[in-house]
Amino acid sequence: MKNLYPLVLVVTFGLPFLAITDLFPFHRFGMFARIPETKGSIEFFEFQTKTKNGTWQKLKTGNDYMDQSYLPLLAERCFGSNDKQMVMGNKLAASLKDKPDSIRIAKSGLEKLSQHFTIFPK
Amino acid sequence: MKSNLNQQFLIVGGIGFLVLFFLEGFISELIFQKSIFSDLILRFYPTLPEKLNSLGEEDISFYINQLKLRWLAIVAFSYYLIRFTAIKPYNSVDNQSVLWKIRLFYIVQLVYLPDLLQELRFRGQWKALFEPLLLFSFFETSFPLEYFIQVIGILLFAASAILVLVKWEVNDFKPLILSIFIFLAWTYLLSLFFGFGKIDHTYSSLYMGLLGMVFCRYYVLNDSQNSSKAYLLFQAFIWSCYFFSGLEKVFLSGYQWFQSGHFQILCHLHPTGLCEVLEKQPIVGELLLILALSFQLLSCLQWRFPKWGYVNVFGGIAFHLGTWLVFDVGGWQSPWIVMLLFLWPMSNVKKPV
Numbered sequence: 001m002k003n004l005y006p007l008v009l010v011v012t013f014g015l016p017f018l019a020i021t022d023l024f025p026f027h028r029f030g031m032f033a034r035i036p037e038t039k040g041s042i043e044f045f046e047f048q049t050k051t052k053n054g055t056w057q058k059l060k061t062g063n064d065y066m067d068q069s070y071l072p073l074l075a076e077r078c079f080g081s082n083d084k085q086m087v088m089g090n091k092l093a094a095s096l097k098d099k100p101d102s103i104r105i106a107k108s109g110l111e112k113l114s115q116h117f118t119i120f121p122k
Numbered sequence: 123m124k125s126n127l128n129q130q131f132l133i134v135g136g137i138g139f140l141v142l143f144f145l146e147g148f149i150s151e152l153i154f155q156k157s158i159f160s161d162l163i164l165r166f167y168p169t170l171p172e173k174l175n176s177l178g179e180e181d182i183s184f185y186i187n188q189l190k191l192r193w194l195a196i197v198a199f200s201y202y203l204i205r206f207t208a209i210k211p212y213n214s215v216d217n218q219s220v221l222w223k224i225r226l227f228y229i230v231q232l233v234y235l236p237d238l239l240q241e242l243r244f245r246g247q248w249k250a251l252f253e254p255l256l257l258f259s260f261f262e263t264s265f266p267l268e269y270f271i272q273v274i275g276i277l278l279f280a281a282s283a284i285l286v287l288v289k290w291e292v293n294d295f296k297p298l299i300l301s302i303f304i305f306l307a308w309t310y311l312l313s314l315f316f317g318f319g320k321i322d323h324t325y326s327s328l329y330m331g332l333l334g335m336v337f338c339r340y341y342v343l344n345d346s347q348n349s350s351k352a353y354l355l356f357q358a359f360i361w362s363c364y365f366f367s368g369l370e371k372v373f374l375s376g377y378q379w380f381q382s383g384h385f386q387i388l389c390h391l392h393p394t395g396l397c398e399v400l401e402k403q404p405i406v407g408e409l410l411l412i413l414a415l416s417f418q419l420l421s422c423l424q425w426r427f428p429k430w431g432y433v434n435v436f437g438g439i440a441f442h443l444g445t446w447l448v449f450d451v452g453g454w455q456s457p458w459i460v461m462l463l464f465l466w467p468m469s470n471v472k473k474p475v
Contacts, residue, residue, distance in 0.1 A: 005337055005355050006203035012333065012359070013366045014196040020188065022321040024255055025309050027330070029363055030370025031323060031451070032388060042390055063244050066318075074251070074319045091250040 043109045045075035047092060048116075049100035056104065059092070075105045079117070089120030127205060135197035142190045188373060195369060199422075203358075206426045217292055219468065220342075220349040225286050227335060227356075227464060231304070231328060232282045234457050238325065239275045242314055243268060251318050258313040265314065278307045292349070298339040305332045324452075327363045327461040334359025350468050354428065360461055361421040361434055368418030385411055392449035400448065410444065417441055424465065431467035438462040 016028035047059035060067050078084035089103050102121065108114035245252070249265035285300045308329060316322065334356040341352035371379055378384060385407030389397040400407050417437040423430040442459050446452045 003204050005341065006200065006207065006358075008337060009203065009355075009358055009362060010196060010200045012330070013362045014199070017366055017369065018189065018192050018196060020185070020192075024257070024313065024316055024321055025329075025333075027321060027323065027326045027363075028370070029323070029326070029367035030374070031367075033367070033370035033374040038383075038387075042387065061244075061248060063241075065241065066244070066248070069322060070318050070320050077319065094250045095248045 040109070043076075043107055045072050045079060046106050047071055047075050047119075048104050048106050049096075050102040050104075056106075059103065076107075078119070079105050079107055085117060085119040086122045089122055093120045127201075131197060131201045135194055138193045138197065139190055142186070142193060192373060195373070202422070203425060217349045220353045221290075221292070223353065223464065224335065224338065227331060228282050228286050228304070230457075230460050231308070231332060232279065232286075233460075234325065234328060235275065235278060235282075238311055238315065239271065242271050242311065245315070245318060246271075248318070252314075253319070254317050255313050258310075258317075262313065262317070265317070271311070271314070274307055274311060278304060278311075281307070292342060295343055298336070298343055301332075301336045301339045305336050308332055325457055327360055328457040330359045330363055331356065331461055331464065353468060354425075357431070357465055358425055360465055361424050364418045364421040364434070364438065368415055368421070371415055372419070379411060379415060380408060382408060384408075388449065392451060394448060394450045396448050410448070414441055414444070424467075428467045431465045434465045435462050438465070 012026050013029075016023045016026045020028070022028045048056040049059050051057055059071065061071065074088065078088045085105065092103050093099060100120070102118055104116045104118045104120075106114055106116050246265060246268050252265040254262035281300050281303050285297055285304070290297050308325075312325065312329060337359075338352040338356040341355060342349045345351065375384070382404045385404065386401050389401050389407075400410070417433075418441075420430075421434050421437075424434055439459055439462060442452055442456055442462075443454065446454060446456070452458065
């Protein structure tokens with residue numbers, strides 16, 4: 001019985017550590033831990049909407065926290081999948097108060113040209 | 123007794139390692155070929171095929187090697203916890219001091235609750251993006267109405283207020299029930315918060331503290347004569363956040379964590395003015411990374427040497443302020459910094475006799 005408490009601790013922290021993924025309610029820690037990248041392999045993702053004058057601008061939700069932590073990750077996840085792009089495009093369009101003409105995902109890197117995919121309308 | 127424990131850990135660690143070693147060639151086949159086993163794995167780990175598909179052959183072997191090494195690390199950590207615990211008889215007991223710290227903890231979680239509720243209120247506008255987490259998909263089909271979240275918030279406030287304001291007897295079981303309710307309510311709110319594609323770490327140490335507090339309460343209930351033991355366990359839930367964070371760096375980044383270009387890469391990912399300055403002094407950047415990793419890996423010493431808590435508190439504050447100033451991650455008002463204060467060693471804790 002006295003070893004039960006340390007074992008709870010091990011399971012809580014050990015499971016996501018072993019699986020190398022988050023298993024909420026257990027967390028995996030180490031936000032800076034990553035398989036080392038080179039400068040050339042760093043990529044940035046963002047959603048962009050088309051303005052009335054035809055230029056593209058970064059999609060902002062009105063919440064910095066969401067813009068910095070969530071949207072780039074969502075953009076990265078659906079970048080390579082056509083199905084995911086379509087679903088995400090529709091979801092974003094449904095959430096925006098001012099309906100945009102188009103939404104696209106942009107990928108850029110420190111040493112790369114940027115790439116774009118239109119995800120709405122698709 | 124001691125050699126018995128050593129044998130048990132050697133056996134468990136060895137068997138687990140051998141199983142992973144012999145399964146190595148079959149693991150990807152087991153996952154990719156349609157079978158009951160693969161269905162079971164995918165149910166709990168839906169992103170695994172995506173993860174393995176995106177890796178080359180070399181990386182799959184890296185991933186499987188990680189599993190073996192991580193298993194050994196967990197066995198070693200368990201051994202450390204059981205063999206070297208400081209949770210042994212102490213010379214003095216101060217229940218009141220511990221109970222006050224427990225109250226203080228519930229006040230702290232109450233301070234951060236409005237912030238979480240505010241974020242959830244905002245998320246309501248983006249509910250089309252909500253996808254429930256796997257374990258919660260049974261009852262969370264869509265993002266709930268704002269009123270429902272507010273009701274949960276009010277109940278949480280009420281439960282916390284009762285827990286903090288009422289004068290409880292040490293052997294009363296009601297605080298334990300309230301602790302469990304508060305933990306479950308936070309779990310629900312955070313599961314909504316994380317349903318937008320990312321597990322965020324803002325509230326992680328606070329949340330782990332809530333879980334630790336449930337066990338702390340249970341321990342107090344069972345051994346009311348020495349609540350300082352229970353508090354050490356609660357502290358372990360906080361410093362473990364740092365320790366496992368350090369382990370991840372060791373396992374994923376390895377020696378490259380210390381390489382000169384690594385700090386610059388982190389600066390490119392999280393650019394700030396200070397980062398630009400430090401980038402030009404590679405030795406300073408490397409030193410900061412070494413210090414950060416050392417602090418995290420050594421945080422577990424608090425289990426054996428409770429006075430190490432002083433290092434954890436000051437080291438942790440420097441760590442979070444540094445991360446905020448250099449990489450603009452977190453902030454001075456981060457719940458992580460406040461949670462560090464609970465690692466302050468108890469004055470009545472003495473080395474095991």
